[in-house]
Structure formats: structure tokens, C-alpha cells
Amino acid sequence: QVQLHQWGAGLLKPSExxxxxxxxxGGSFSDYFWxxxxxxxxxxxxxxxxINHRGTTNYSPSLKSRLTMSIDSSKTQFSLxxxxxxxxxxAVYYCARGRRGTVVRGFDPWGQGTLVIVSx
Amino acid sequence: DIVMTQSPLSLxxxxxxxxxxxCRSSHSLLHSIGYSYLDWYLQKPGQSxxxxxxxxSNRASGVPDRFSGSGSGTYFTLNISRVxxxxxxxxxxxxxxxxxxxxxxxTKVDI
Numbered sequence: 001q002v003q004l005h006q007w008g009a010g011l012l013k014p015s016e017x018x019x020x021x022x023x024x025x026g027g028s029f030s031d032y033f034w035x036x037x038x039x040x041x042x043x044x045x046x047x048x049x050x051i052n053h054r055g056t057t058n059y060s061p062s063l064k065s066r067l068t069m070s071i072d073s074s075k076t077q078f079s080l081x082x083x084x085x086x087x088x089x090x091a092v093y094y095c096a097r098g099r100r101g102t103v104v105r106g107f108d109p110w111g112q113g114t115l116v117i118v119s120x
Numbered sequence: 121d122i123v124m125t126q127s128p129l130s131l132x133x134x135x136x137x138x139x140x141x142x143c144r145s146s147h148s149l150l151h152s153i154g155y156s157y158l159d160w161y162l163q164k165p166g167q168s169x170x171x172x173x174x175x176x177s178n179r180a181s182g183v184p185d186r187f188s189g190s191g192s193g194t195y196f197t198l199n200i201s202r203v204x205x206x207x208x209x210x211x212x213x214x215x216x217x218x219x220x221x222x223x224x225x226x227t228k229v230d231i
Binding site for chain 2: 044046047060061094099104105107110111113
């Protein structure tokens with residue numbers, strides 16, 4: 001059974017860089033795209049982007065200028081960096097397993113979520 | 121971007137009774153391979169979202185068969201044949217056809 005466990009700093013000041021990592025346990029790591037999604041408090045879900053083991057990325061255009069995803073296949077981990085954060089970036093950030101190549105089967109499973117608060 | 125809408129946004133339900141949620145997309149989600157790229161997720165209170173349905177009508181592993189998805193193109197429906205107390209939470213539809221992938225606003229289901 002595949003499990004995702006994520007971690008990262010939970011409190012940031014404006015202009016700092018948000019950094020999160022998600023570790024994948026079990027299953028095939030190299031076959032899939034790995035995804036980040038966020039959810040502001042009390043609001044809906046926003047797709048941020050995806051990355052595969054080759055480092056191929058697709059980012060949300062609204063965040064592309066500040067967003068970088070990376071991957072470490074040797075550790076079966078992938079990471080998200082979001083620069084120049086503001087209060088609008090306050091959210092619970094989730095990692096999830098996405099598509100298998102071009103085969104789309106939904107996001108499953110998901111990490112436990114990490115609450116990131118941006119406040120001065 | 122493809123815009124997703126859902127109705128209703130709030131749905132009171134009665135255990136044992138059926139329930140239905142609608143989802144519309146601003147662009148057809150029908151892929152050339154013949155499937156509609158539409159997923160349904162349930163987020164229970166305090167939990168991460170969980171995949172219920174993918175490609176419009178395929179139940180994810182472990183999802184009870186009281187959940188079913190239907191529709192094609194721009195109009196989709198999630199049906200619960202007999203609601204159980206554990207089904208409360210927020211249901212989201214999501215289009216997986218083109219990036220940026222986008223979610224509906226969510227439908228809050230409670231008893």
C-alpha cells in the first residue's frame with residue numbers, strides 16, 4: 001500500500017520561501033507524476049503542479065514565477081519551493097500521487113497535509 | 121482555465137435516503153480516448169481529500185458501491201444510493217483534462 005508523508009516549516013514571514021517535502025513509501029515511484037495541491041483555510045482546493053522522476057514539471061500558471069518542484073528518486077521524495085510568500089499563500093498543502101504517464105486515474109493517495117501560515 | 125461549478129453547495133441528507141450532486145464544466149471534458157476526465161473527491165472533516173470516482177464513472181479502490189458517477193462532456197453527477205452517517209463532508213469534482221487542473225467549489229453534505 002502506497003503511503004505519502006510530508007513535512008516542512010509551518011510558520012513563515014512574508015517574503016520568505018516555503019519549502020515542503022513529501023516521501024513516498026511503497027509502490028512504484030518512477031511510473032507516476034507527483035502532485036502538490038493546496039487549500040486555504042475554509043476554502044476549496046487548488047492544484048499547484050506536478051513532477052515526474054525525470055524532473056518533467058507542469059506548474060499552475062498563476063504560481064509559475066514563484067514555484068519550483070524537485071525530485072529525488074534515490075530517496076523517493078519530491079519537494080515544493082514557493083518563493084516570496086504572502087498571507088495569500090497561507091493554506092494546508094497536500095502532496096498526492098497523480099497520473100501514471102499519460103494514464104489518468106485521479107489523485108490517490110494523498111499526504112496528511114501541512115498547514116503553512118504566513119504572518120509577520 | 122476550465123471553470124468547474126457544483127450544485128447544490130450545501131446538501132442536507134437523511135441516512136438511508138439517496139443523494140445527488142451535480143458538476144458542470146466550462147469546457148467539454150471528453151478526451152479523444154473516449155473517457156471524460158472528471159474525478160470526484162470526498163474530504164471528511166479534518167482529513168485529506170480521498171478519491172471516490174475517476175474518469176467520470178470509475179470507482180476508486182475501496183470505495184463503497186453506493187457511490188456512483190455518471191455524465192459526459194460538460195455535465196456530471198455523483199450519486200449516493202443510500203447515504204450513511206460516515207458520508208458527511210465536502211465533495212469536490214475536478215477536471216483532469218488540461219492544466220491547470222481545476223476543482224469545483226465543493227458541496228457540503230451533512231445530516
